[in-house]
Amino acid sequence: MARRADHSHDEIRAMAVDAAARMIADDGLENLKLRGIAREIGYAPGTLYNVFDSFDELMMRVNAETVDALVAELEAAEHDGAPPDLLDLLAVYGGFAQRHGNRWKAVFDYSLADPTNAPDWYVAKLNAGLAVVERAVARIAGDNPAEAPAETARVLWAGLHGIFSLGAEGNLAIVSRQDTDTLARTFVRMIDRAIRA
Amino acid sequence: MARRADHSHDEIRAMAVDAAARMIADDGLENLKLRGIAREIGYAPGTLYNVFDSFDELMMRVNAETVDALVAELEAAEHDGAPPDLLDLLAVYGGFAQRHGNRWKAVFDYSLADPTNAPDWYVAKLNAGLAVVERAVARIAGDNPAEAPAETARVLWAGLHGIFSLGAEGNLAIVSRQDTDTLARTFVRMIDRAIRA
DNA sequence: ACCTGAACACCGTTCAAGT
DNA sequence: ACCTGAACACCGTTCAAGT
Numbered sequence: 096m097a098r099r100a101d102h103s104h105d106e107i108r109a110m111a112v113d114a115a116a117r118m119i120a121d122d123g124l125e126n127l128k129l130r131g132i133a134r135e136i137g138y139a140p141g142t143l144y145n146v147f148d149s150f151d152e153l154m155m156r157v158n159a160e161t162v163d164a165l166v167a168e169l170e171a172a173e174h175d176g177a178p179p180d181l182l183d184l185l186a187v188y189g190g191f192a193q194r195h196g197n198r199w200k201a202v203f204d205y206s207l208a209d210p211t212n213a214p215d216w217y218v219a220k221l222n223a224g225l226a227v228v229e230r231a232v233a234r235i236a237g238d239n240p241a242e243a244p245a246e247t248a249r250v251l252w253a254g255l256h257g258i259f260s261l262g263a264e265g266n267l268a269i270v271s272r273q274d275t276d277t278l279a280r281t282f283v284r285m286i287d288r289a290i291r292a
Numbered sequence: 293m294a295r296r297a298d299h300s301h302d303e304i305r306a307m308a309v310d311a312a313a314r315m316i317a318d319d320g321l322e323n324l325k326l327r328g329i330a331r332e333i334g335y336a337p338g339t340l341y342n343v344f345d346s347f348d349e350l351m352m353r354v355n356a357e358t359v360d361a362l363v364a365e366l367e368a369a370e371h372d373g374a375p376p377d378l379l380d381l382l383a384v385y386g387g388f389a390q391r392h393g394n395r396w397k398a399v400f401d402y403s404l405a406d407p408t409n410a411p412d413w414y415v416a417k418l419n420a421g422l423a424v425v426e427r428a429v430a431r432i433a434g435d436n437p438a439e440a441p442a443e444t445a446r447v448l449w450a451g452l453h454g455i456f457s458l459g460a461e462g463n464l465a466i467v468s469r470q471d472t473d474t475l476a477r478t479f480v481r482m483i484d485r486a487i488r489a
Numbered sequence: 490a491c492c493t494g495a496a497c498a499c500c501g502t503t504c505a506a507g508t
Numbered sequence: 509a510c511c512t513g514a515a516c517a518c519c520g521t522t523c524a525a526g527t
Contacts, residue, residue: 099492130336130521139493141522150520211463221467241485242478249468250455257454258447264398265407270418271446281439282447283459285486288438292489296511326501336512338503347501 104146106155111143113214114200120277124201129153156179159201159217165191165199166224173227174176181231181251185283188278190277192259201254225252258282301343305353306332310338312354313395323487324335326350355360355399356414362388362396363421370424378428382452384481386473389456397460400453433487448483 102110114135118127129150133140147153165188171178171189179187192199228248236244261267262275271278299307311332315324315473326347330337344350362385369376370383396457416484425445435440458464459472 100490113354117406124443128518130518140520141494142492145492150525156315190391206461206463210466213466218466225467229402242482246468246475246478247482248469249470250475250482251462253455253464253475254451254457254479256458259454261453262456264403266403267450268447269407269410269415269484270422271443273446277449278443278450281443285444285447285483288488288489292485297509325499327499337501338513339511341502342511 105186107138107142107146110157111153112160115153118159119157119197119201120195121197123197124204126212154201155214155217156203157198158205161198161202161222162196162224163215164195166220166227169224169227178234180232180235181228181283181287182226182280184231185255185279188255189259189279192220192263196263200260203260223250225249228252232290235287240290241292242290247286247290251283254282254286255279304333304335304339306422308343308350309353309357311476312350314356316354316398317392318394320394321401351398351402352410352414354395356417357413358392358395358399359417359421361392362418363424364481366421366424370427375431377432378425378448378479378480378484381425381428382476385452386456386476389460393460396478397457400457425449429487430483437487440485444483444487448480451479451483452476481484 099228111132115132118131118135129143130140131228133143133152154207168187168191169184172183195246208270225245225248228251229244232247233240236247240247242250258267258279262278267275267278273281308329311331312324315328315332326340327337329350340350342362349362365384365388368380369380388417407436422442422445424443427439428438429444429448433444437444455464455476459475464472464475468480
C-alpha cells in the first residue's frame with residue numbers, strides 16, 4: 096500500500112526516538128521492541144528500516160539524547176551559583192540517574208558492538224560532561240596534583256558508573272548494608288580526600 | 293525416541309555448564325545459544341529443560357563457577373606469602389579479568405531478573421571475595437578509620453567493576469588517554485591514599 | 490517514490506509422541 | 509521414565525508487491 100508522506104523522514108525519525116525514549120522510561124529497555132515502536136507511531140516495522148539503518152542506530156540516537164540531557168544538567172550546575180564541588184556534581188548525577196533510571200540504564204546496557212567508531216558528536220558530548228567534572232577536580236587539586244584532573248575525572252566517572260549500575264541491578268543490595276546513594280557519597284568523599292592529600 | 297540414560301542428570305548439568313563456559317570464553321556471551329549448548333553435548337534442546345528450570349538457571353551456574361574461580365585466586369593471594377595490599381589484589385583481579393575476559397563480562401552482562409533472591413551460596417561466595425578485600429583495607433586503615441573497611445571494600449569492588457566493564461566495552465578508550473589498567477591502578481592508589489589520610 | 494506486511498531466519502520454551 | 513524434535517510464540521530484518 097502506502098505513499099502516505101504524512102511525515103518527512105526526519106519527522107518519522109524524531110517520532111520513533113521520542114516514542115522509544117518514553118517506552119524505555121515506562122517499561123524498561125528489555126521490553127522495547129522495534130515492532131512496538133512502529134505500532135506506537137502508526138507505521139509498519141519495515142518503515143523504520145527506511146529511515147534507520149538498524150535497530151542499533153535508533154538506540155544510539157535514543158541514548159545520545161539521554162546523555163545530552165545529563166550533560167546539560169551538569170553544565171547548568173556550573174553556570175548558576177557557586178562553582179559545584181564533587182558532591183554537588185554527584186547530587187546532579189544521582190538525581191538524574193534516579194529520575195531517568197530506565198533510560199540511564201539503557202545507555203550502558205545497550206552498548207554498540209564497537210564503540211571505537213562512535214560518531215564524533217557523541218564522543219564530544221561525553222567529553223563535555225567529563226570536562227565539568229575535570230574543572231571541579233582542578234579547583235580543589237592545587238598546583239601539583241598527584242594525578243592529572245582529566246584522569247581523576249575519568250576514574251570518578253567510571254567508578255560511579257560501577258556503583259550505580261551494580262546498584263540498579265540489585266547486585267549491591269545483596270552484599271552491602273549501605274544503600275547505593277550512601278556508597279556513592281562515600282566513594283566521592285574518598286576521592287575528594289585523595290585529591291587533597 | 294530415547295531413554296538413553298548415558299548420563300545422570302547431574303552429569304548432563306555439569307556437561308552443559310562446562311560447555312557453556314568454554315563457548316562463552318571462545319565466542320562471547322552474545323553468541324551463546326541454548327540450542328548450541330545442546331548440540332555441543334549431544335542432547336536435544338528439550339533435554340536441557342529436563343535438568344534446568346530455564347536458560348537463566350544454567351547461566352547462573354556458569355557465572356557462579358566464574359565467581360568461584362576469582363574468589364579462589366584472591367584467597368590464594370592471601371595464603372601464600374606476605375599479606376597482599378590493595379595493588380596486589382588489583383593485580384589478581386585484573387589478571388583474572390584479562391585471562392577470562394568473556395567469562396568475567398558474562399557475570400555482569402547476564403544479570404538475573406531479580407538478584408534479591410539469588411541463592412544464599414552465591415551471595416556467600418561474593419561475600420568471601422569481599423572479605424579478602426576487607427581484610428586488606430583493615431590492615432592499612434589503623435584504629436579509627438573514617439569509613440568502615442566493609443564499606444570501603446564494597447566501594448572498591450563496585451568502582452573497579454565500573455572501570456573494567458566500561459573498559460571492556462571500549463567506552464573508556466574513546467574518552468581517555470590512559471588505558472584501563474592505568475585507570476584501575478590510579479583508582480586503587482587514590483582509595484589507598486584516602487584510607488591513610 | 491514510498492510504505493506495507495508477509496516471509497525469512499532465527500530465538501527460548503513447551504509438550505505430544507516415541508522407545 | 510526419559511529424551512526427542514516438531515511446534516509455538518516470539519524477535520530483528522528483508523523485499524516483492526501494492527498504491
